[in-house]
Amino acid sequence: MTGIRGGLIGGGTRRTLLRIGGALGAGAFVTACTKSGGSSEASLPVSLPTGSALEDMMAAARKEGTIVVYISVNEQMFEDWVKPFSEKFGVKVHPVNTGGAAATFTRWAQEWNAKQYQADAVLLADPSAAVRVDKAGMAGEWIPGEGDKFDPGLVIKGKAYPLILNACPMTWNSAKVTAEEAANLFTKDGLANYAYLTDPRWQGRLAVLAPHGVPIFQAEWVRLVKKYGWGLLEGMARNKPAIPSSSVAASDQIARGEINILAFDPTTASALSIGRGAPVEYAWDDEAAVTAFDMIVANKAPHSNAARLFQEWCTTAANVKNLCELLEAIPGRDDIKPATKTSKLAWYQKLKQPKLISDWTTDPAFASGTQDFLDRWAKTFNYKR
Amino acid sequence: MTLATLDTAAPPVPAGRRRPGARRFPLAALWLNAPLIIILLLLVVMPLVFVIYGALQSSMPGDPASSFTLQSLQKVYASSWYVSTYLGTAALAAGIAVSSTLLGSIFAWLVGRTNVPGGGAMEVLLIAPLFVSPFLGAIAWVVLAGPNAGMINDLYRAITGGGPRDYLINIMTPVGVGFVVLLYYTPYAFVFVLSALRNMDPSLEEASYLNGANKLQTALRVTFPVIRPAVGAAFFFIVVLGCGIFTVPTVLLTSGGFAPLAELIQRSFNNYPPQPALGAALGTVMLIVTSIGIMFYRRSIAQAAKFVTLTGKGFRPRPVRLGAAAKVISVAAMVIFVMLGVVLPYATLLFISVAPYSSSGADAIRFSFGTWWTVLTSASLHSALKNSLLVGIIVPSITVVLGLAVSYAVNRGRGPGRALIDYLSTIPVAVPGLIIGVGMVWAYITTPLYATLALLVIAFVCEYLPYASRMSGNAMLQIDKSLEEASWINGAGKLQTVWKVTVPLVRQTVLATWLMLFIFATREISAAVVLYSPNSTLLSVLSWNYESDGSMSQAAIVGLVQTALMLVVAALSRLIFRVRLGRVAA
Numbered sequence: 001m002t003g004i005r006g007g008l009i010g011g012g013t014r015r016t017l018l019r020i021g022g023a024l025g026a027g028a029f030v031t032a033c034t035k036s037g038g039s040s041e042a043s044l045p046v047s048l049p050t051g052s053a054l055e056d057m058m059a060a061a062r063k064e065g066t067i068v069v070y071i072s073v074n075e076q077m078f079e080d081w082v083k084p085f086s087e088k089f090g091v092k093v094h095p096v097n098t099g100g101a102a103a104t105f106t107r108w109a110q111e112w113n114a115k116q117y118q119a120d121a122v123l124l125a126d127p128s129a130a131v132r133v134d135k136a137g138m139a140g141e142w143i144p145g146e147g148d149k150f151d152p153g154l155v156i157k158g159k160a161y162p163l164i165l166n167a168c169p170m171t172w173n174s175a176k177v178t179a180e181e182a183a184n185l186f187t188k189d190g191l192a193n194y195a196y197l198t199d200p201r202w203q204g205r206l207a208v209l210a211p212h213g214v215p216i217f218q219a220e221w222v223r224l225v226k227k228y229g230w231g232l233l234e235g236m237a238r239n240k241p242a243i244p245s246s247s248v249a250a251s252d253q254i255a256r257g258e259i260n261i262l263a264f265d266p267t268t269a270s271a272l273s274i275g276r277g278a279p280v281e282y283a284w285d286d287e288a289a290v291t292a293f294d295m296i297v298a299n300k301a302p303h304s305n306a307a308r309l310f311q312e313w314c315t316t317a318a319n320v321k322n323l324c325e326l327l328e329a330i331p332g333r334d335d336i337k338p339a340t341k342t343s344k345l346a347w348y349q350k351l352k353q354p355k356l357i358s359d360w361t362t363d364p365a366f367a368s369g370t371q372d373f374l375d376r377w378a379k380t381f382n383y384k385r
Numbered sequence: 386m387t388l389a390t391l392d393t394a395a396p397p398v399p400a401g402r403r404r405p406g407a408r409r410f411p412l413a414a415l416w417l418n419a420p421l422i423i424i425l426l427l428l429v430v431m432p433l434v435f436v437i438y439g440a441l442q443s444s445m446p447g448d449p450a451s452s453f454t455l456q457s458l459q460k461v462y463a464s465s466w467y468v469s470t471y472l473g474t475a476a477l478a479a480g481i482a483v484s485s486t487l488l489g490s491i492f493a494w495l496v497g498r499t500n501v502p503g504g505g506a507m508e509v510l511l512i513a514p515l516f517v518s519p520f521l522g523a524i525a526w527v528v529l530a531g532p533n534a535g536m537i538n539d540l541y542r543a544i545t546g547g548g549p550r551d552y553l554i555n556i557m558t559p560v561g562v563g564f565v566v567l568l569y570y571t572p573y574a575f576v577f578v579l580s581a582l583r584n585m586d587p588s589l590e591e592a593s594y595l596n597g598a599n600k601l602q603t604a605l606r607v608t609f610p611v612i613r614p615a616v617g618a619a620f621f622f623i624v625v626l627g628c629g630i631f632t633v634p635t636v637l638l639t640s641g642g643f644a645p646l647a648e649l650i651q652r653s654f655n656n657y658p659p660q661p662a663l664g665a666a667l668g669t670v671m672l673i674v675t676s677i678g679i680m681f682y683r684r685s686i687a688q689a690a691k692f693v694t695l696t697g698k699g700f701r702p703r704p705v706r707l708g709a710a711a712k713v714i715s716v717a718a719m720v721i722f723v724m725l726g727v728v729l730p731y732a733t734l735l736f737i738s739v740a741p742y743s744s745s746g747a748d749a750i751r752f753s754f755g756t757w758w759t760v761l762t763s764a765s766l767h768s769a770l771k772n773s774l775l776v777g778i779i780v781p782s783i784t785v786v787l788g789l790a791v792s793y794a795v796n797r798g799r800g801p802g803r804a805l806i807d808y809l810s811t812i813p814v815a816v817p818g819l820i821i822g823v824g825m826v827w828a829y830i831t832t833p834l835y836a837t838l839a840l841l842v843i844a845f846v847c848e849y850l851p852y853a854s855r856m857s858g859n860a861m862l863q864i865d866k867s868l869e870e871a872s873w874i875n876g877a878g879k880l881q882t883v884w885k886v887t888v889p890l891v892r893q894t895v896l897a898t899w900l901m902l903f904i905f906a907t908r909e910i911s912a913a914v915v916l917y918s919p920n921s922t923l924l925s926v927l928s929w930n931y932e933s934d935g936s937m938s939q940a941a942i943v944g945l946v947q948t949a950l951m952l953v954v955a956a957l958s959r960l961i962f963r964v965r966l967g968r969v970a971a
Contacts (some may be wrong), residue, residue: 068919072934073934074934074935074936075765075930075931075934075936075939076759076760076763076931076936076939079763079764079765080759092764094764094765094768094919095765096918096919096922097930097933097934099655099914099930099933100655100933102655102656102658102659103654103655103659105659106445106654106655106659106661109445109448110445110446110447110448110661110826110830111447111830111835111836113445113446113447113448113449113450114446114447114448114830114831114835115447115831116447116830116831116835116836118836118918118919119919176533176534176549204532204533204550205533207639210656212652212656213656242557242639243639244639245635245639245933246933246934246935248933248934248935248936249639249932249933249935250639251935252935252937253531253639255742256528256531256534257533257534258527258531258532258533258534258535258557259533260533269935272742272935273742273935276741276742277741277742278742370658384466384467384470384644384649
């Protein structure tokens with residue numbers, strides 16, 4: 001039998017290496033298993049202090065050294081966006097992609113209930129969840145210096161600030177859809193022609209996003225049902241559409257051409273591919289449900305000073321604009337006009353812009369009808385959850 | 386040899402030292418059996434109890450307002466809504482198991498019993514798909530064989546002049562899922578069956594030939610009956626694995642309709658509104674299904690043990706001579722398998738990694754290495770790489786030690802509780818990683834272990850314990866007890882005997898097991914995706930997250946880094962310890 005001694009490295013050297021490796025590994029493991037402690041919320045300011053208090057806050061943030069941000073947007077884009085913050089304040093930002101808006105809330109809520117405070121800040125892509133977060137006391141208080149520049153209808157003052165907005169147009173791969181089909185995707189008024197999606201030609205080419213993924217999808221389906229009735233959905237279901245696991249997975253398949261057309265797709269998802277040159281186009285209906293990506297400081301954040309400083313940084317005009325340009329998104333502040341790559345494209349400039357509907361988040365009928373609607377949708381499209 | 390003869394033959398025992406075996410039960414057994422039972426109860430049984438507890442709750446883990454309810458169990462067991470899911474999952478798992486076992490057995494027979502050219506190299510190549518995460522394989526196969534835009538179908542349309550709806554292969558179907566999983570589960574069957582073939586006395590086949598039987602008759606009438614229990618064990622093992630797959634269907638089955646059970650469990654946590662109790666209730670269904678699989682699996686391995694033929698004589702089996710055509714076909718089949726499972730997917734991942742957006746058309750995109758630079762310099766990758774390395778080293782180390790202790794207690798130990806230890810240590814084979822993860826969340830969310838790397842380590846040790854105990858158990862069975870008895874006779878204590886005699890004899894198998902578990906821990910997604918935290922993100926989870934947020938090129942790059950890590954550690958293990966992964970089949 002060939003044993004350790006039969007190896008190519010001498011026994012003594014090997015043992016030394018193994019000992020060093022073992023010690024380093026044990027040290028690293030203990031470090032990796034260690035959690036940071038939290039700070040007292042009561043002693044924290046609720047808005048940006050001035051003078052020495054500001055200096056103290058920045059020093060405390062630098063000492064905390066890092067913040068954990070739960071996100072459900074592209075992790076790489078987010079890292080690119082926060083790099084200047086880390087460089088300026090010496091605070092490392094650690095984004096954790098939780099796997100979708102619903103999963104972000106679930107994870108945060110279950111940790112809150114169990115008193116496991118992991119997140120310092122959360123970019124929550126679900127305004128209805130932001131309301132629940134506020135009611136549950138999960139949000140820490142911070143009033144940003146430029147907080148009053150955001151749409152007051154979407155802000156939860158001192159808690160949630162909508163950095164970017166998202167809406168869901170009908171989206172297709174312009175290389176896979178013929179010119180004749182592309183022409184029929186618009187009504188004579190230049191709006192998205194949803195009725196055309198019931199045409200059998202889309203069998204094996206159409207995809208839809210389940211409303212169970214994110215509330216904005218449900219909101220958009222509710223809007224479509226109100227305008228066109230369940231007949232539209234039943235017609236689409238007859239084409240046996242694909243139901244991708246997430247909007248980004250759908251956008252990926254649209255960009256590749258695996259899916260030819262999506263009933264709707266969030267602009268933040270498809271615009272990433274469009275920005276990189278993929279042959280993807282979209283069209284709006286006259287209205288579109290819109291959702292906000294709220295930045296919220298977590299109550300009992302383990303790194304509370306750094307989290308508040310981060311919230312202040314996030315909400316400034318320059319950084320909101322940068323985030324919009326990186327994610328090709330609509331800004332949550334009216335005073336910003338981001339120069340996204342999509343907005344410069346010829347087909348985009350011809351589009352009729354929709355009326356954005358944001359009050360669905362506070363509509364009690366919407367909330368109370370959720371389960372029935374989801375169940376009927378699931379039955380219509382034979383979708384199981 | 387009886388205790389009396391041992392006493393007579395033994396040299397005088399030094400004063401104050403007890404002769405091994407002089408006092409056997411119960412104290413001699415307690416030092417090992419009792420702690421092992423406690424560890425296994427905490428490690429294996431507790432998370433499963435919490436899955437059931439979770440299924441009986443009204444709210445999410447850790448919610449103090451959560452109350453007892455049967456609602457989730459009623460939905461899962463008393464409605465017809467999930468019947469098609471159960472049947473579909475069972476059919477998918479059985480289909481995967483049948484095809485993987487058949488293919489793995491044929492390859493094992495070719496490598497282990499015939500004169501197929503390059504058998505040694507083929508053995509290594511056929512185990513190579515174990516290095517590939519099935520999830521990464523699925524990402525690659527979507528780009529290769531998606532019906533509307535897959536490379537293979539694009540090529541087919543270009544050659545045949547077919548229309549945009551024509552395609553050669555559609556990987557995005559349940560059959561496609563089966564095909565992709567087959568590529569990565571066949572090596573398990575290969576290892577199981579090859580091991581049985583190597584433990585078989587070839588004189589049985591020699592006798593068959595001497596009695597006039599031809600190759601086929603001998604294979605069917607002699608070889609197959611002997612290895613049948615191993616084939617059965619492989620089949621049920623893969624059935625259990627197949628019931629737990631969710632990463633491959635998540636990537637491939639986007640066409641609505643059927644979603645396997647494990648994917649529904651994952652959806653119950655990630656969908657809106659979240660229903661973790663429903664996920665736990667579905668988990669109990671999976672526990673029942675896989676428990677049936679494990680019952681048959683245990684029966685098969687018990688049968689397999691009966692057929693092991695250990696002799697004191699060295700033997701060199703006479704290989705079955707294949708004709709020239711058979712050799713060509715055999716080698717071609719194995720090479721094609723490796724191409725489909727390893728070469729083609731990795732080539733595709735490389736292609737994806739340099740594309741700015743997801744595309745299968747090389748002419749339509751501008752290649753760039755910018756994404757490589759961005760990913761390789763990102764803090765997320767560095768943190769995940771460090772965590773994966775730590776988990777990859779710590780998990781196999783703990784699991785192998787625990788597995789050795791279990792197999793020692795079961796195969797060499799005495800006293801009560803051995804059957805219980807054996808049973809408890811086998812249970813995780815029947816429990817998909819996702820369910821272990823769900824149970825761990827419910828069990829540990831209110832403890833300081835939550836959101837640490839340690840919790841991932843605990844989950845992985847639980848998941849991989851059966852592999853370690855089974856493999857070290859196999860190695861131990863092949864050691865003649867007289868060697869350990871000789872050590873005792875010469876005055877060595879029990880621990881000293883284990884350390885000086887037993888461990889060195891099983892060392893190579895143990896090291897090979899360590900390496901295999903390192904690979905499993907590095908590519909693991911199912912439990913990790915439920916348990917990861919800001920401080921414990923692994924490469925596999927990072928890749929999963931990138932895929933989930935539509936960044937295929939980043940997902941591919943992380944997957945390639947993950948594979949590089951596995952290869953580096955495998956090469957170092959070979960260099961320093963001369964570990965061969967193929968040893969697990971020995």
